Amino acid sequence: MGDKNKSKKVTYSYTTLNELRPNTKADVFGVVKFIKPPYKSRGSDYCTMISITDSSMTGMDDKLKCLLFAKEESMLPSPDVGDIVRFHRLSVSMFRDSLQGQSSPGFAWLVFSGRQKQPVEPKTSSSPTYSFTDSDKDKIRELRSWASKNDEFKENLCSFNDVATGCYFDIYCQVVSTSVIEAGVGRLLRVWDATQCLYNVREVSADSQLEDTQTDEQVHKRARGFIYDVSVFDDHFKSSSHIKPGDYVKFINLHASEWKDNNRSHRPAIEFCLHRGNSFGRCVRVVSADLPDLISLKQRQEIVALDNESFSVTGINSQTAVGNSSGNSQAVAGNRSGSNDRDDVETDVDNHVQYFSHATAQGDKNSVSEKRDNVESNWGKNNMVEDVIVISFQSQEASSLELGDKIDGTKATKPVTDKIRYVESQASSSKAGDTRGADKVRQAGDTRGADKVRQVGKGIATENQRYIFKRAAVSNARAEMTVNSNEKKADQRRCMVQTSTVVLDHPHVNCSQISAVLSHAVPYKFRVRAKMLDFHPKPDSAKTFLQLYCHVCHYLCPYPEKDTIQNGSTVPRLQIGSTFQNVPHFNCPQCFEGKDSLPALDSPPHLKYIFMLRFILSDETGMLMANIWKEDAVQLFQDMQPEDLLRKESNIEIVRDYLNRICPPNTALCDKPWIEGCLRSFHNACGTVYQMFDTFIV
DNA sequence: GATTAGGGTTTG
Known part of the structure; x- marks a missing residue:
């Protein structure tokens, strides 16, 4: 409620995060660094945790964790990392030797996009009315400018065609069907973003006993040939229970995990997993179908759907085809119609x-x-x-x-x-075949080319990543590798395809x-x-x-x-x-x-x-x-x-x-x-x- | 009306 009747009387004085003191209440702005999505607590309320930071924070105190409760889930903010929040009447206390923010009576919040080109008006708010002054707008612009210089707040948005083995990435897509892999543990979301993955993607079997598969037939028809299986586990099993076919969703920290496909070992295969837990902000959530971020995805979908519809009309093949051609789907790949088959x-x-x-x-x-x-x-x-x-x-x-x-x-x-972040894979990922390219260069009797490739490799390889060195030589030689795991966070690495x-x-x-x-x-x-x-x-x-x-x-x-x-x-x-x-x-x-x-x-x-x-x-x-x-x-x-x-x-x-x-x-x-x-x-x-x-x- | 929960470098 908070601000409704006070907006003309009360002027808020905002505290920078380094000036907060325990056992006080404060009004603050901050850039979102981490969010644990809202969930039902064992008490009466819903709970979320949001870490925020600003330019005043340094060293060990690089964020303020804010623990927020509300009677309804919708009453809690659900920003993206990199968004800006304004909290009024945040209660500040000590917990485990650190300051902690908590919601308290009268607590009110606003969420703003962190992107510089977006309007400075709030995206969402705890109350339909709120105070909002020119000074607030200045504050938003200032924080956006500061955050834009920090990679940590940048999203890692990809399409399926950007993805390579080992990547963790964020993606918007539309759900085609949902089913349960294992009750209480794993859920299968079949999704599409109207792009195709470079790799074979594992097709996951649902629990046939449950017979609970829900499919949006219309979307299914439109997406034919572009559908990929995503498995979500444990806590995400629960949080995805309300997701329906047709919904647009956003995955954060989805893993393109290497998959040992025994049937087709000659081709690299991956599976998409949303692992348990919420570190790295890992989650899947429904997003509004009107979200501006979905515009290009929807445009692609129209094109694919048009193609699929024209095939339906001519009756060539209305058979389901999953976007990958892994496993036993060789025949499917041969038959499938739709945009992915550009014969x-x-x-x-x-x-x-x-x-x-x-x-x-x-x-x-x-x-x-x-x-x-x-x-x-x-x-x-x-x-x-x-x-x-x-x-x-x-x-x-x-x-x-x-x-x-x-x-x-x-x-x-x-x-x-x-912008895919590359995460160091296990050494077992190395394949003998990876040196093939460089070898061929040498076989061709021309060492100049090989030297060039090696030069490209030199700057990016490290002792621990010899296999990557080799891979770089034969793949696209564009990856920027890190020296050790301590540097992972800061690096915007790229997948190697x-x-x-x-x-x-x-x-x-x-x-x-x-x-x-x-x-x-x-x-x-x-x-x-x-x-x-x-x-x-x-x-x-x-x-x-x-x-x-x-x-x-x-x-x-x-x-x-x-x-x-x-x-x-x-x-x-x-x-x-x-x-x-x-x-x-x-x-x-x-x-x-x-x-x-x-x-x-x-x-x-x-x-x-x-x-x-x-x-x-x-x-x-x-x-x-x-x-x-x-x-x-x-x-x-x-x-x-x-x-x-x-x-x-x-x-x-x-x-x-x-x-x-x-x-x-x-x-x-x-x-x-x-x-x-x-x-x-x-x-x-x-x-x-x-x-x-x-x-x-x- | 007190209580809730209080992140932590991933891998099915």
């Missing part, structure tokens, strides 16, 4: 996209004039956008863009940062989703994690796979096949200037054109053999086409030179193997490996172009 997309792309019509010489000149050096951010000094590939599309492009637009419906406005490519030299750049790349101002550089829908050209032979390029005038053409020279007028006849190691080197026809002699040049420049590829990348937010060529492609192929393909016929097999590794043929998109890479965007005459760089196949 349909793949076919569309194949049919509609005219990937690569090579550049005209004029086009290339234009592209060079597009050089820019104003790429911002933390990408180091080499910001110059290099020569670019100009690729013209046939009119079919519209079809593919339509497809992309559909998938890209979320229109994320900013890069989503991966096995990918078929790694990024070199940019360990601190966060990954952006494709929708964010597409909507970002141009030019810019990004790090992305995506799957490869397709690529072009196919490595059928060295001559069809390579292009010829002039560094002087930027002339570009395919390898001059004999029949093309005879029949086609578009590709000028090329003269062989020299032959070295059985590889012909052609004169540049453009540099030579109209000239009887070439001042300053003894002979026309030779065309250089280059790789020039286009990748079609996709993640759950969209699709984009990325080009890679010249040195960037050489780097991708572990320093394989284009001429190597001509010198030795079998080298094309190695390239084919690389490409199959990042884009396995005849494989559904959901089963393809993730790739991680760097993209730069820029404008040219054709519009916005994306170019891949600093990426390396492992």
Whole structure:
């Protein structure tokens, strides 16, 4: 009640938390550091414990634990960590040598978002009316500003597609069904957040004796192919008893625990567990369906649901499919329909996209004039956008863009940062196969690549984490590890996700989703994690796979096949200037054109053999086409030179193997490996172009 | 009307 009639008369004087004295009552503001969710006490009341802090607190007294009671659960504050609370008439006393706050007669509370961009008005309050002055607003802004500098208050929100083995993370999702695993001990919540996990996820069996499964059939239908099992235990069994299918929930400190799947040991598997207890604020709770934090999740859900509905209409398969393909679900994976199975997309792309019509010489000149050096951010000094590939599309492009637009419906406005905290796993997590990538580099007879990978590993590995060192070398080399457990708290670590490519030299750049790349101002550089829908050209032979390029005038053409020279007028006849190691080197026809002699040049420049590829990348937010060529492609192929393909016929097999590794043929998109890479965007005459760089196949 | 509970680095 408290403040209702006093608001005009009473001015509150707020005490900073370091000035509190025992056996007094005080009015305070604080940032929430810990919350034990409200529960029914053995007495008459509900109880919650909230630890708060402010900028005045230091050292041992870094928080004030507040023990709050109320007759109704709804009368207790239930803030998130990082939120700001205002308590009036908090009773302060000593308990076990520390100050403790307690609710007392007249106790009143307000909860504010801790986010700087949110309105300063309270989110919730103990009473419908309360005092609230400009000075209060200043106090909120001040605390937000202070808290924003402290990682401890940051949430660890993830989607299922961010998650990797061993992570603890927070997630919003919608409940599809509930059932009991073991009465009083374990409850199964089947949930979806309209993203898909990289790993096989354990499917949990409910207690079939109980037959208590409740499902929201409508949600179930919408979520098909994206549903994951979450087990909650002990205290969370009780606190989740009121959760119904269809509810939106927030899990705090959910564990993506490694799961030994004996049936499919060749693939990493995880299970989602909410362990007992409430350290780290661990809990699951229902959130309002109107919560602004749910907006992007709901947008994704609409897209997935639309896809699932369109499949239902055509009657392809209305069979339930769980989002993972673990255990005995191989058959399910093969049958399942819905957005997670992008075979349909793949076919569309194949049919509609005219990937690569090579550049005209004029086009290339234009592209060079597009050089820019104003790429911002933390990408180091080499910001110059290099020569670019100009690729013209046939009119079919519209079809593919339509497809992309559909998938890209979320229109994320900013890069989503991966904030998963990585927690040191047991040494047993190490797998012999983890060294494979580095070994392959060495087998390829090129130690440079391996050295690069080792360099990436060096800065992040510690004595206790040799397996992580190895893992880093073959996965994405982006994890920031800690030296020991004492440092765990402060570190914002990132999960390591096995990918078929790694990024070199940019360990601190966060990954952006494709929708964010597409909507970002141009030019810019990004790090992305995506799957490869397709690529072009196919490595059928060295001559069809390579292009010829002039560094002087930027002339570009395919390898001059004999029949093309005879029949086609578009590709000028090329003269062989020299032959070295059985590889012909052609004169540049453009540099030579109209000239009887070439001042300053003894002979026309030779065309250089280059790789020039286009990748079609996709993640759950969209699709984009990325080009890679010249040195960037050489780097991708572990320093394989284009001429190597001509010198030795079998080298094309190695390239084919690389490409199959990042884009396995005849494989559904959901089963393809993730790739991680760097993209730069820029404008040219054709519009916005994306170019891949600093990426390396492992 | 007193009482309740009073966190603590996770792992099914």
